[in-house]
Amino acid sequence: MKAAVLREVGKPLQIETVAIGKPGPREVLIRTKAAGVCHSDLHFVEGSYTHALPAVLGHESAGIVEAVGSEVRTVKVGDHVITCLNPYCGHCEVCLTGHMNLCISPETRRSKSDAPRLFKEDLNGATGPMAQFLNLSSFAEMMLVHEHACVAIRKDMPFDRAALIGCSVMTGVGAVMHTSNVRPGETVAVIGCGGVGLATINGAAIAGAGRIIAIDRLAGKLELAKTFGATDVVDASQVDDIAKAVVELTGGGVHHSFEAIGLKATAEASFKMLRRGGTANVIGMIPVGTKIELHGVDFLGERRIQGSYMGSNRFPVDMPRLVDFYMSGKLKLDELISRRIKLEDVNSAFDELKRGELARSVIVFD
Missing domain, CATH: 3.90.180.10 (Medium-chain alcohol dehydrogenases, catalytic domain)
Incomplete structure (x- = not known):
């Protein structure tokens, strides 16, 4: 063959x-x-x-x-x-x-x-x-x-x-419905609007999320994200700090964030954009040997960060x-x-x- x-x-x-x-x-x-x-x-x-x-x-x-x-x-x-x-x-x-x-x-x-x-x-x-x-x-x-x-x-x-x-659809939709258990009306942010990120956005829409914020550096991907259910977009090429932009946009942060790229900076940002009690989900494949850094005080607000494997x-x-x-x-x-x-x-x-x-x-x- x-x-x-x-x-x-x-x-x-x-x-x-x-x-x-x-x-x-x-x-x-x-x-x-x-x-x-x-x-x-x-x-x-x-x-x-x-x-x-x-x-x-x-x-x-x-x-x-x-x-x-x-x-x-x-x-x-x-x-x-x-x-x-x-x-x-x-x-x-x-x-x-x-x-x-x-x-x-x-x-x-x-x-x-x-x-x-x-x-x-x-x-x-x-x-x-x-x-x-x-x-x-x-x-x-x-x-x-x-x-x-x-x-x-x-x-x-x-x-x-x-x-x-x-793979991509099961990973994205599953992360929403199984790993993070998004509930109707909750706020969601998705970093990266490739195949997995778009599936995550679609899964959040199916789950009934109230606001779904798509984050990417390419305008074309952000436009596509809207067709998958994104209610808001953040152009990462136009802001210095995507976490700060999301916190300001939502008035305090999101209930659930999903990192769908696999980078140190975006994994850290996914945690920083959470409201108290929120959950960050790292879906992207962060390269072997890479470490992420978080501020310990942020855990006092019961913020969580977790991995998601195949949704x-x-x-x-x-x-x-x-x-x-x-x-x-x-x-x-x-x-x-x-x-x-x-x-x-x-x-x-x-x-x-x-x-x-x-x-x-x-x-x-x-």
Whole structure:
């Protein structure tokens, strides 16, 4: 099968022929139909985060089940599915207490003694290592995953929009509804209006937030944020202190802030813009080794700062619900897609992300 392979940090992905294994007892073989090009992939391309190489990248995807292992019970051949990068075992402590997004059980992955899910064959039939990226590797024509890394959805849902639910939309909407538990009428600020930030704004609107403040440096992104539900905007290129601007705009700060960029300065600002009792949620991937600094006295007002991983999801329940939200017109996905591309164009999509352009590209497979 064709796949986009990262062989060296900082270098373009290479389109190669990669071999894929057959499903084990709890595994599912999926024909990839669409894959979003997410900023999280770019973090690994640029080296902000590390991963075993060579690796087939991609982690935001949708497809059709081609084959299932002997013990698979959650999906069947022919199902349309959305994938999720955090597979869960279903019986560890975090799973049993309702936090399946935090499961890191090794049983959802193949052990080192097993044959790899992905590998490279040379002309003589010898095989070489090929790492699976975030349990998925969706920049490829096929995916081989644990059954708890995908969920079946209704078949009238378009694949290119379904793919976005697999990461950016679940991350943003989930952070609002699950991680921070935004209530109707509360105030929300979102720093960064890329794919995740726009989904966060949309999630806040669905949750009934009273005021939703979008913050970005690009006027075009701020205009787009209004279509997703932002009631106010702050142009970060025009103010010296975004936290101060939000406090003044709201008369004391917001109940919930969401940092969707992954920078030290914006993470700190997300905490500073809270009212007493408010909660800051860091969604962005802050580079490894970066530390943030906060004023200790601010905690006396019961302000909180916390991380959010994949929107604290229960994805087998959440993703089909998000599909229904889209089909009923509540969730905006069409507007997130800047263009639809072929696998061979994946590097141009990364260039688009580096330039900070609107929305995101989606790879569409024939």
